[in-house]
Amino acid sequence: MISLSWASKKRCTSYFVPTSTITLTVSFKLRHSKLFQMGSVRFLGAALVTGASQGIGKAIAIRLASDGYRVALNDISRKREQLEAVAKDLNQRHGAYTSVVIPADVTREEEVEEMVSYSSKELDGLDVMVANAGIIGPTKPITELSMEEWEQVQQVNLRGVFMCYKWAAKHMIAQGRRGRIIGASSMGGKQGAPNLSSYIAAKFGVRGLTQAAGKDFNKDQASRYDLSVALELGIYGITVNAYAPAQSILADPSSAKQVLATLPSFAKVGQPEDVASIVSYLASKEAHHITGQTISVNAGMYFD
Numbered sequence: 001m002i003s004l005s006w007a008s009k010k011r012c013t014s015y016f017v018p019t020s021t022i023t024l025t026v027s028f029k030l031r032h033s034k035l036f037q038m039g040s041v042r043f044l045g046a047a048l049v050t051g052a053s054q055g056i057g058k059a060i061a062i063r064l065a066s067d068g069y070r071v072a073l074n075d076i077s078r079k080r081e082q083l084e085a086v087a088k089d090l091n092q093r094h095g096a097y098t099s100v101v102i103p104a105d106v107t108r109e110e111e112v113e114e115m116v117s118y119s120s121k122e123l124d125g126l127d128v129m130v131a132n133a134g135i136i137g138p139t140k141p142i143t144e145l146s147m148e149e150w151e152q153v154q155q156v157n158l159r160g161v162f163m164c165y166k167w168a169a170k171h172m173i174a175q176g177r178r179g180r181i182i183g184a185s186s187m188g189g190k191q192g193a194p195n196l197s198s199y200i201a202a203k204f205g206v207r208g209l210t211q212a213a214g215k216d217f218n219k220d221q222a223s224r225y226d227l228s229v230a231l232e233l234g235i236y237g238i239t240v241n242a243y244a245p246a247q248s249i250l251a252d253p254s255s256a257k258q259v260l261a262t263l264p265s266f267a268k269v270g271q272p273e274d275v276a277s278i279v280s281y282l283a284s285k286e287a288h289h290i291t292g293q294t295i296s297v298n299a300g301m302y303f304d
């Protein structure tokens, strides 16, 4: 039934036939089955990962695809080739419809809106949003940081995450099939560090945003609080959490020795896959009782 719908949808795109009946068929099936079947491959749902061309985002995309999700891969447009290489690999390993590439700049609202809506159209919905894209920005004392430098980091690391949360939430609410929203904070979102003031402030901001968005009010309270709870998604069955890696997570093997020196003696250097595994859990049905949390992944470098 569904594989037929997918084939029809492809034909519809070419021949300009309205797709609404097809979407309805797919949505009905999704609500009534645990796994979403496409051709001979069964999918658990649809995920969108930003900053997925490398590092932690790439590891998350790979993990979610191996968990059974179809995955939309986002990064800035100049990373398109890297994104396409990841998509090709996922489609070879898990089936031709596993992955799509959606370059977009998460600092631009119209691009985020379009990214979410395109992803949802291509993957037949959105169940998991991972707002992973981030930059470190300049490392300099606050007295030397220009407003442009401050803004650049805020734009990607906080405003970008906010817009991904917002547009994913709008889609998930309209879809009415619950959802998982997950953002990138940092150990720097729990404890300050020198020469990184904008990064630290943005990552603390992601923690606050995650709490506000994940907080559950009952419907009576929600109507009384109105605007102040506009992003509070618990009542829709949407959980909102963040991950907080430390520099113990290594994407670049050449700095292993330096990183190891900062860790407790028992610890090993972590890998992007160590963050991907917590995201995999937060995305799962089992994690329904966890929301508003920012989970540390830091080999014991810092305790809340």
Ligand SMILES: NC(=O)c1ccc[n+]([C@@H]2O[C@H](COP(=O)([O-])OP(=O)(O)OC[C@H]3O[C@@H](n4cnc5c(N)ncnc54)[C@H](O)[C@@H]3O)[C@@H](O)[C@H]2O)c1
Binding pocket: 050, 051, 052, 053, 054, 055, 056, 057, 074, 075, 076, 079, 104, 105, 106, 107, 132, 133, 134, 135, 136, 156, 160, 184, 185, 186, 187, 188, 244, 245, 246, 247, 248, 249, 250, 251
């Ligand atoms: N690696 C760590 O140890 C560590 C520690 C704490 C927090 N984090 C956070 O985890 C996330 C991933 O870290 P990483 O080490 O994989 O970083 P990374 O630099 O390897 O990857 C980040 C990706 O985000 C993309 N990106 C940047 N600006 C973007 C924009 N405007 N729109 C779309 N994509 C954009 C980049 O192109 C890049 O591919 C980041 O938010 C980072 O702050 C990482």
